[in-house]
Amino acid sequence: MSMHDDNSGASARLGGLSYLNPAAPEPWASFIEQIERVRPYLGPLERWIETLKHPKRTLIVDVPIERDDGTIAHFEGYRVQHNLSRGPGKGGIRFHPAVTLNEVMALAGWMTVKNAAIGLPFGGAKGGIRVDPSSLSKGELQRMTRRYTSEIGLIIGPDRDIPAPDVGTNAKTMAVMMDTFSMNRGGTATGVVTGKPIALGGSLGRQEATGRGVYLCAREAGKHQHIPMEGARVVVQGFGNVGGIAARLFRAAGARVIAIADHTATLANEAGIDIPAAQAWVAEHGGLAGFNGAAPIDIEDFWQLECEYLVPAALEGQITPERANRVRTRVVVEGANGPTTPAADDVLRDRGVLVVPDVLANAGGVTVSYFEWVQDFSSFFWTEDEINARLERIMVSAYDAIWQVAQEKQVPLRTAAFIIACHRVLEARAERGLYP
Numbered sequence: 001m002s003m004h005d006d007n008s009g010a011s012a013r014l015g016g017l018s019y020l021n022p023a024a025p026e027p028w029a030s031f032i033e034q035i036e037r038v039r040p041y042l043g044p045l046e047r048w049i050e051t052l053k054h055p056k057r058t059l060i061v062d063v064p065i066e067r068d069d070g071t072i073a074h075f076e077g078y079r080v081q082h083n084l085s086r087g088p089g090k091g092g093i094r095f096h097p098a099v100t101l102n103e104v105m106a107l108a109g110w111m112t113v114k115n116a117a118i119g120l121p122f123g124g125a126k127g128g129i130r131v132d133p134s135s136l137s138k139g140e141l142q143r144m145t146r147r148y149t150s151e152i153g154l155i156i157g158p159d160r161d162i163p164a165p166d167v168g169t170n171a172k173t174m175a176v177m178m179d180t181f182s183m184n185r186g187g188t189a190t191g192v193v194t195g196k197p198i199a200l201g202g203s204l205g206r207q208e209a210t211g212r213g214v215y216l217c218a219r220e221a222g223k224h225q226h227i228p229m230e231g232a233r234v235v236v237q238g239f240g241n242v243g244g245i246a247a248r249l250f251r252a253a254g255a256r257v258i259a260i261a262d263h264t265a266t267l268a269n270e271a272g273i274d275i276p277a278a279q280a281w282v283a284e285h286g287g288l289a290g291f292n293g294a295a296p297i298d299i300e301d302f303w304q305l306e307c308e309y310l311v312p313a314a315l316e317g318q319i320t321p322e323r324a325n326r327v328r329t330r331v332v333v334e335g336a337n338g339p340t341t342p343a344a345d346d347v348l349r350d351r352g353v354l355v356v357p358d359v360l361a362n363a364g365g366v367t368v369s370y371f372e373w374v375q376d377f378s379s380f381f382w383t384e385d386e387i388n389a390r391l392e393r394i395m396v397s398a399y400d401a402i403w404q405v406a407q408e409k410q411v412p413l414r415t416a417a418f419i420i421a422c423h424r425v426l427e428a429r430a431e432r433g434l435y436p
């Protein structure tokens with residue numbers, strides 16, 4: 001059963017404030033730097049580049065709730081619509097104690113690029129609340145989610161902006177958001193969020209889609225790098241929805257997952273870790289700590305384990321230049337959003353490490369969210385095999401297109417993905433602004 005079914009489990013996996021990496025720049029600064037790196041490749045569209053450096057709409061909301069003890073608590077929430085040129089906003093909702101406006105702006109910007117790079121008809125958006133959901137009772141969590149949804153209800157909707165799960169949220173959160181939006185509107189609106197439970201118009205395959213996309217990208221990268229999947233050594237940071245599922249798929253394909261880490265433990269086993277057993281442990285205990293199928297190692301040793309694939313699938317700013325200098329991997333496959341800083345990207349490029357960027361590698365989730373949205377509109381639902389086959393086609397063709405541009409322009413895959421995406425977004429922007 002899904003590791004995301006119970007929000008208390010999701011909350012326990014958040015990692016508290018520890019994920020703020022003081023050695024990394026603010027996420028929005030990283031995003032701006034990534035946009036700047038595309039400037040020389042934009043041709044006449046360059047005159048529109050500032051569009052990408054200014055989120056279109058930024059909503060900050062106060063979310064007051066009555067706590068179970070009768071006191072009133074206030075939380076700060078956000079929904080940022082970075083760009084809507086190519087369609088409605090799309091992107092997840094994060095509940096985490098370290099959420100900031102700066103972070104949500106960057107996450108929304110990465111959604112704009114991701115959706116355009118893959119060719120989905122969406123703009124980019126993201127939202128979040130600065131809260132540790134594990135500190136709330138189920139009732140408090142529900143009241144907070146409902147109040148937040150009502151507050152951002154001003155700007156979301158099936159044809160305006162469609163949230164989905166991210167760190168600290170799950171299918172249950174989406175069910176409550178859908179219900180609140182529908183109550184306020186006076187009619188059921190399944191298409192307002194994706195990542196919903198199947199009973200409410202959710203899509204088969206969405207739960208696994210991000211991890212599946214990560215695995216597919218690794219497989220494609222391995223073809224170019226001549227890395228056989230059988231026996232490939234894999235190291236995964238983050239063992240939630242994305243990291244846990246990716247690790248399971250790597251193992252199922254014959255790879256050897258030799259190290260895994262979450263906010264409670266960093267573990268290694270050169271012989272290969274039994275991933276389903278580790279997932280069952282986390283589902284029961286809320287974290288990897290205590291799992292005896294691998295031995296605890298130091299976090300800094302984790303980053304320099306020799307492997308074929310390194311998969312950061314936790315949070316931003318994890319691969320700094322200092323760590324990039326020490327990694328001993330051939331391919332970094334970014335399950336998380338923004339795990340590699342721009343300066344670390346340069347180090348990895350100089351060291352010949354291939355980086356499959358977040359805006360490609362973790363796009364499987366939003367791709368199946370797109371399928372969910374389409375299915376909700378048509379009220380016609382596909383089988384899991386159909387969904388997985390369509391997901392694979394889209395991921396492989398996006399990978400090939402980005403690889404091609406990288407070869408032609410002699411740039412890293414991230415820059416290639418940004419070139420494709422920024423062209424699409426700015427062309428749409430320019431077309432919408434021109435007289436015939």
Ligand SMILES: NC(=O)C1=CN([C@@H]2O[C@H](COP(=O)(O)OP(=O)(O)OC[C@H]3O[C@@H](n4cnc5c(N)ncnc54)[C@H](O)[C@@H]3O)[C@@H](O)[C@H]2O)C=CC1
Pocket residue numbers: 010013014015016018019165166167168169210237238239240241242243261262263264313314315316335336337362363365366
């Ligand atoms: N859920 C989705 O469909 C998508 C998620 N992502 C990105 O993937 C990343 C992970 O998201 P989910 O797996 O959904 O979240 P999750 O809440 O299911 O799991 C997060 C994992 O990261 C671990 N973690 C937190 N702080 C850590 C630290 N300091 N060191 C090591 N591990 C730490 C947690 O223990 C947990 O295992 C995020 O960057 C998210 O934005 C990207 C695309 C889609």
Ligand SMILES: O=C(O)CCC(=O)C(=O)O
Pocket residue numbers: 090091092093114162163164165166194195337362363365366367369
């Ligand atoms: O499924 C979605 O709509 C968004 C997923 C997401 O937040 C992401 O790709 O980072």
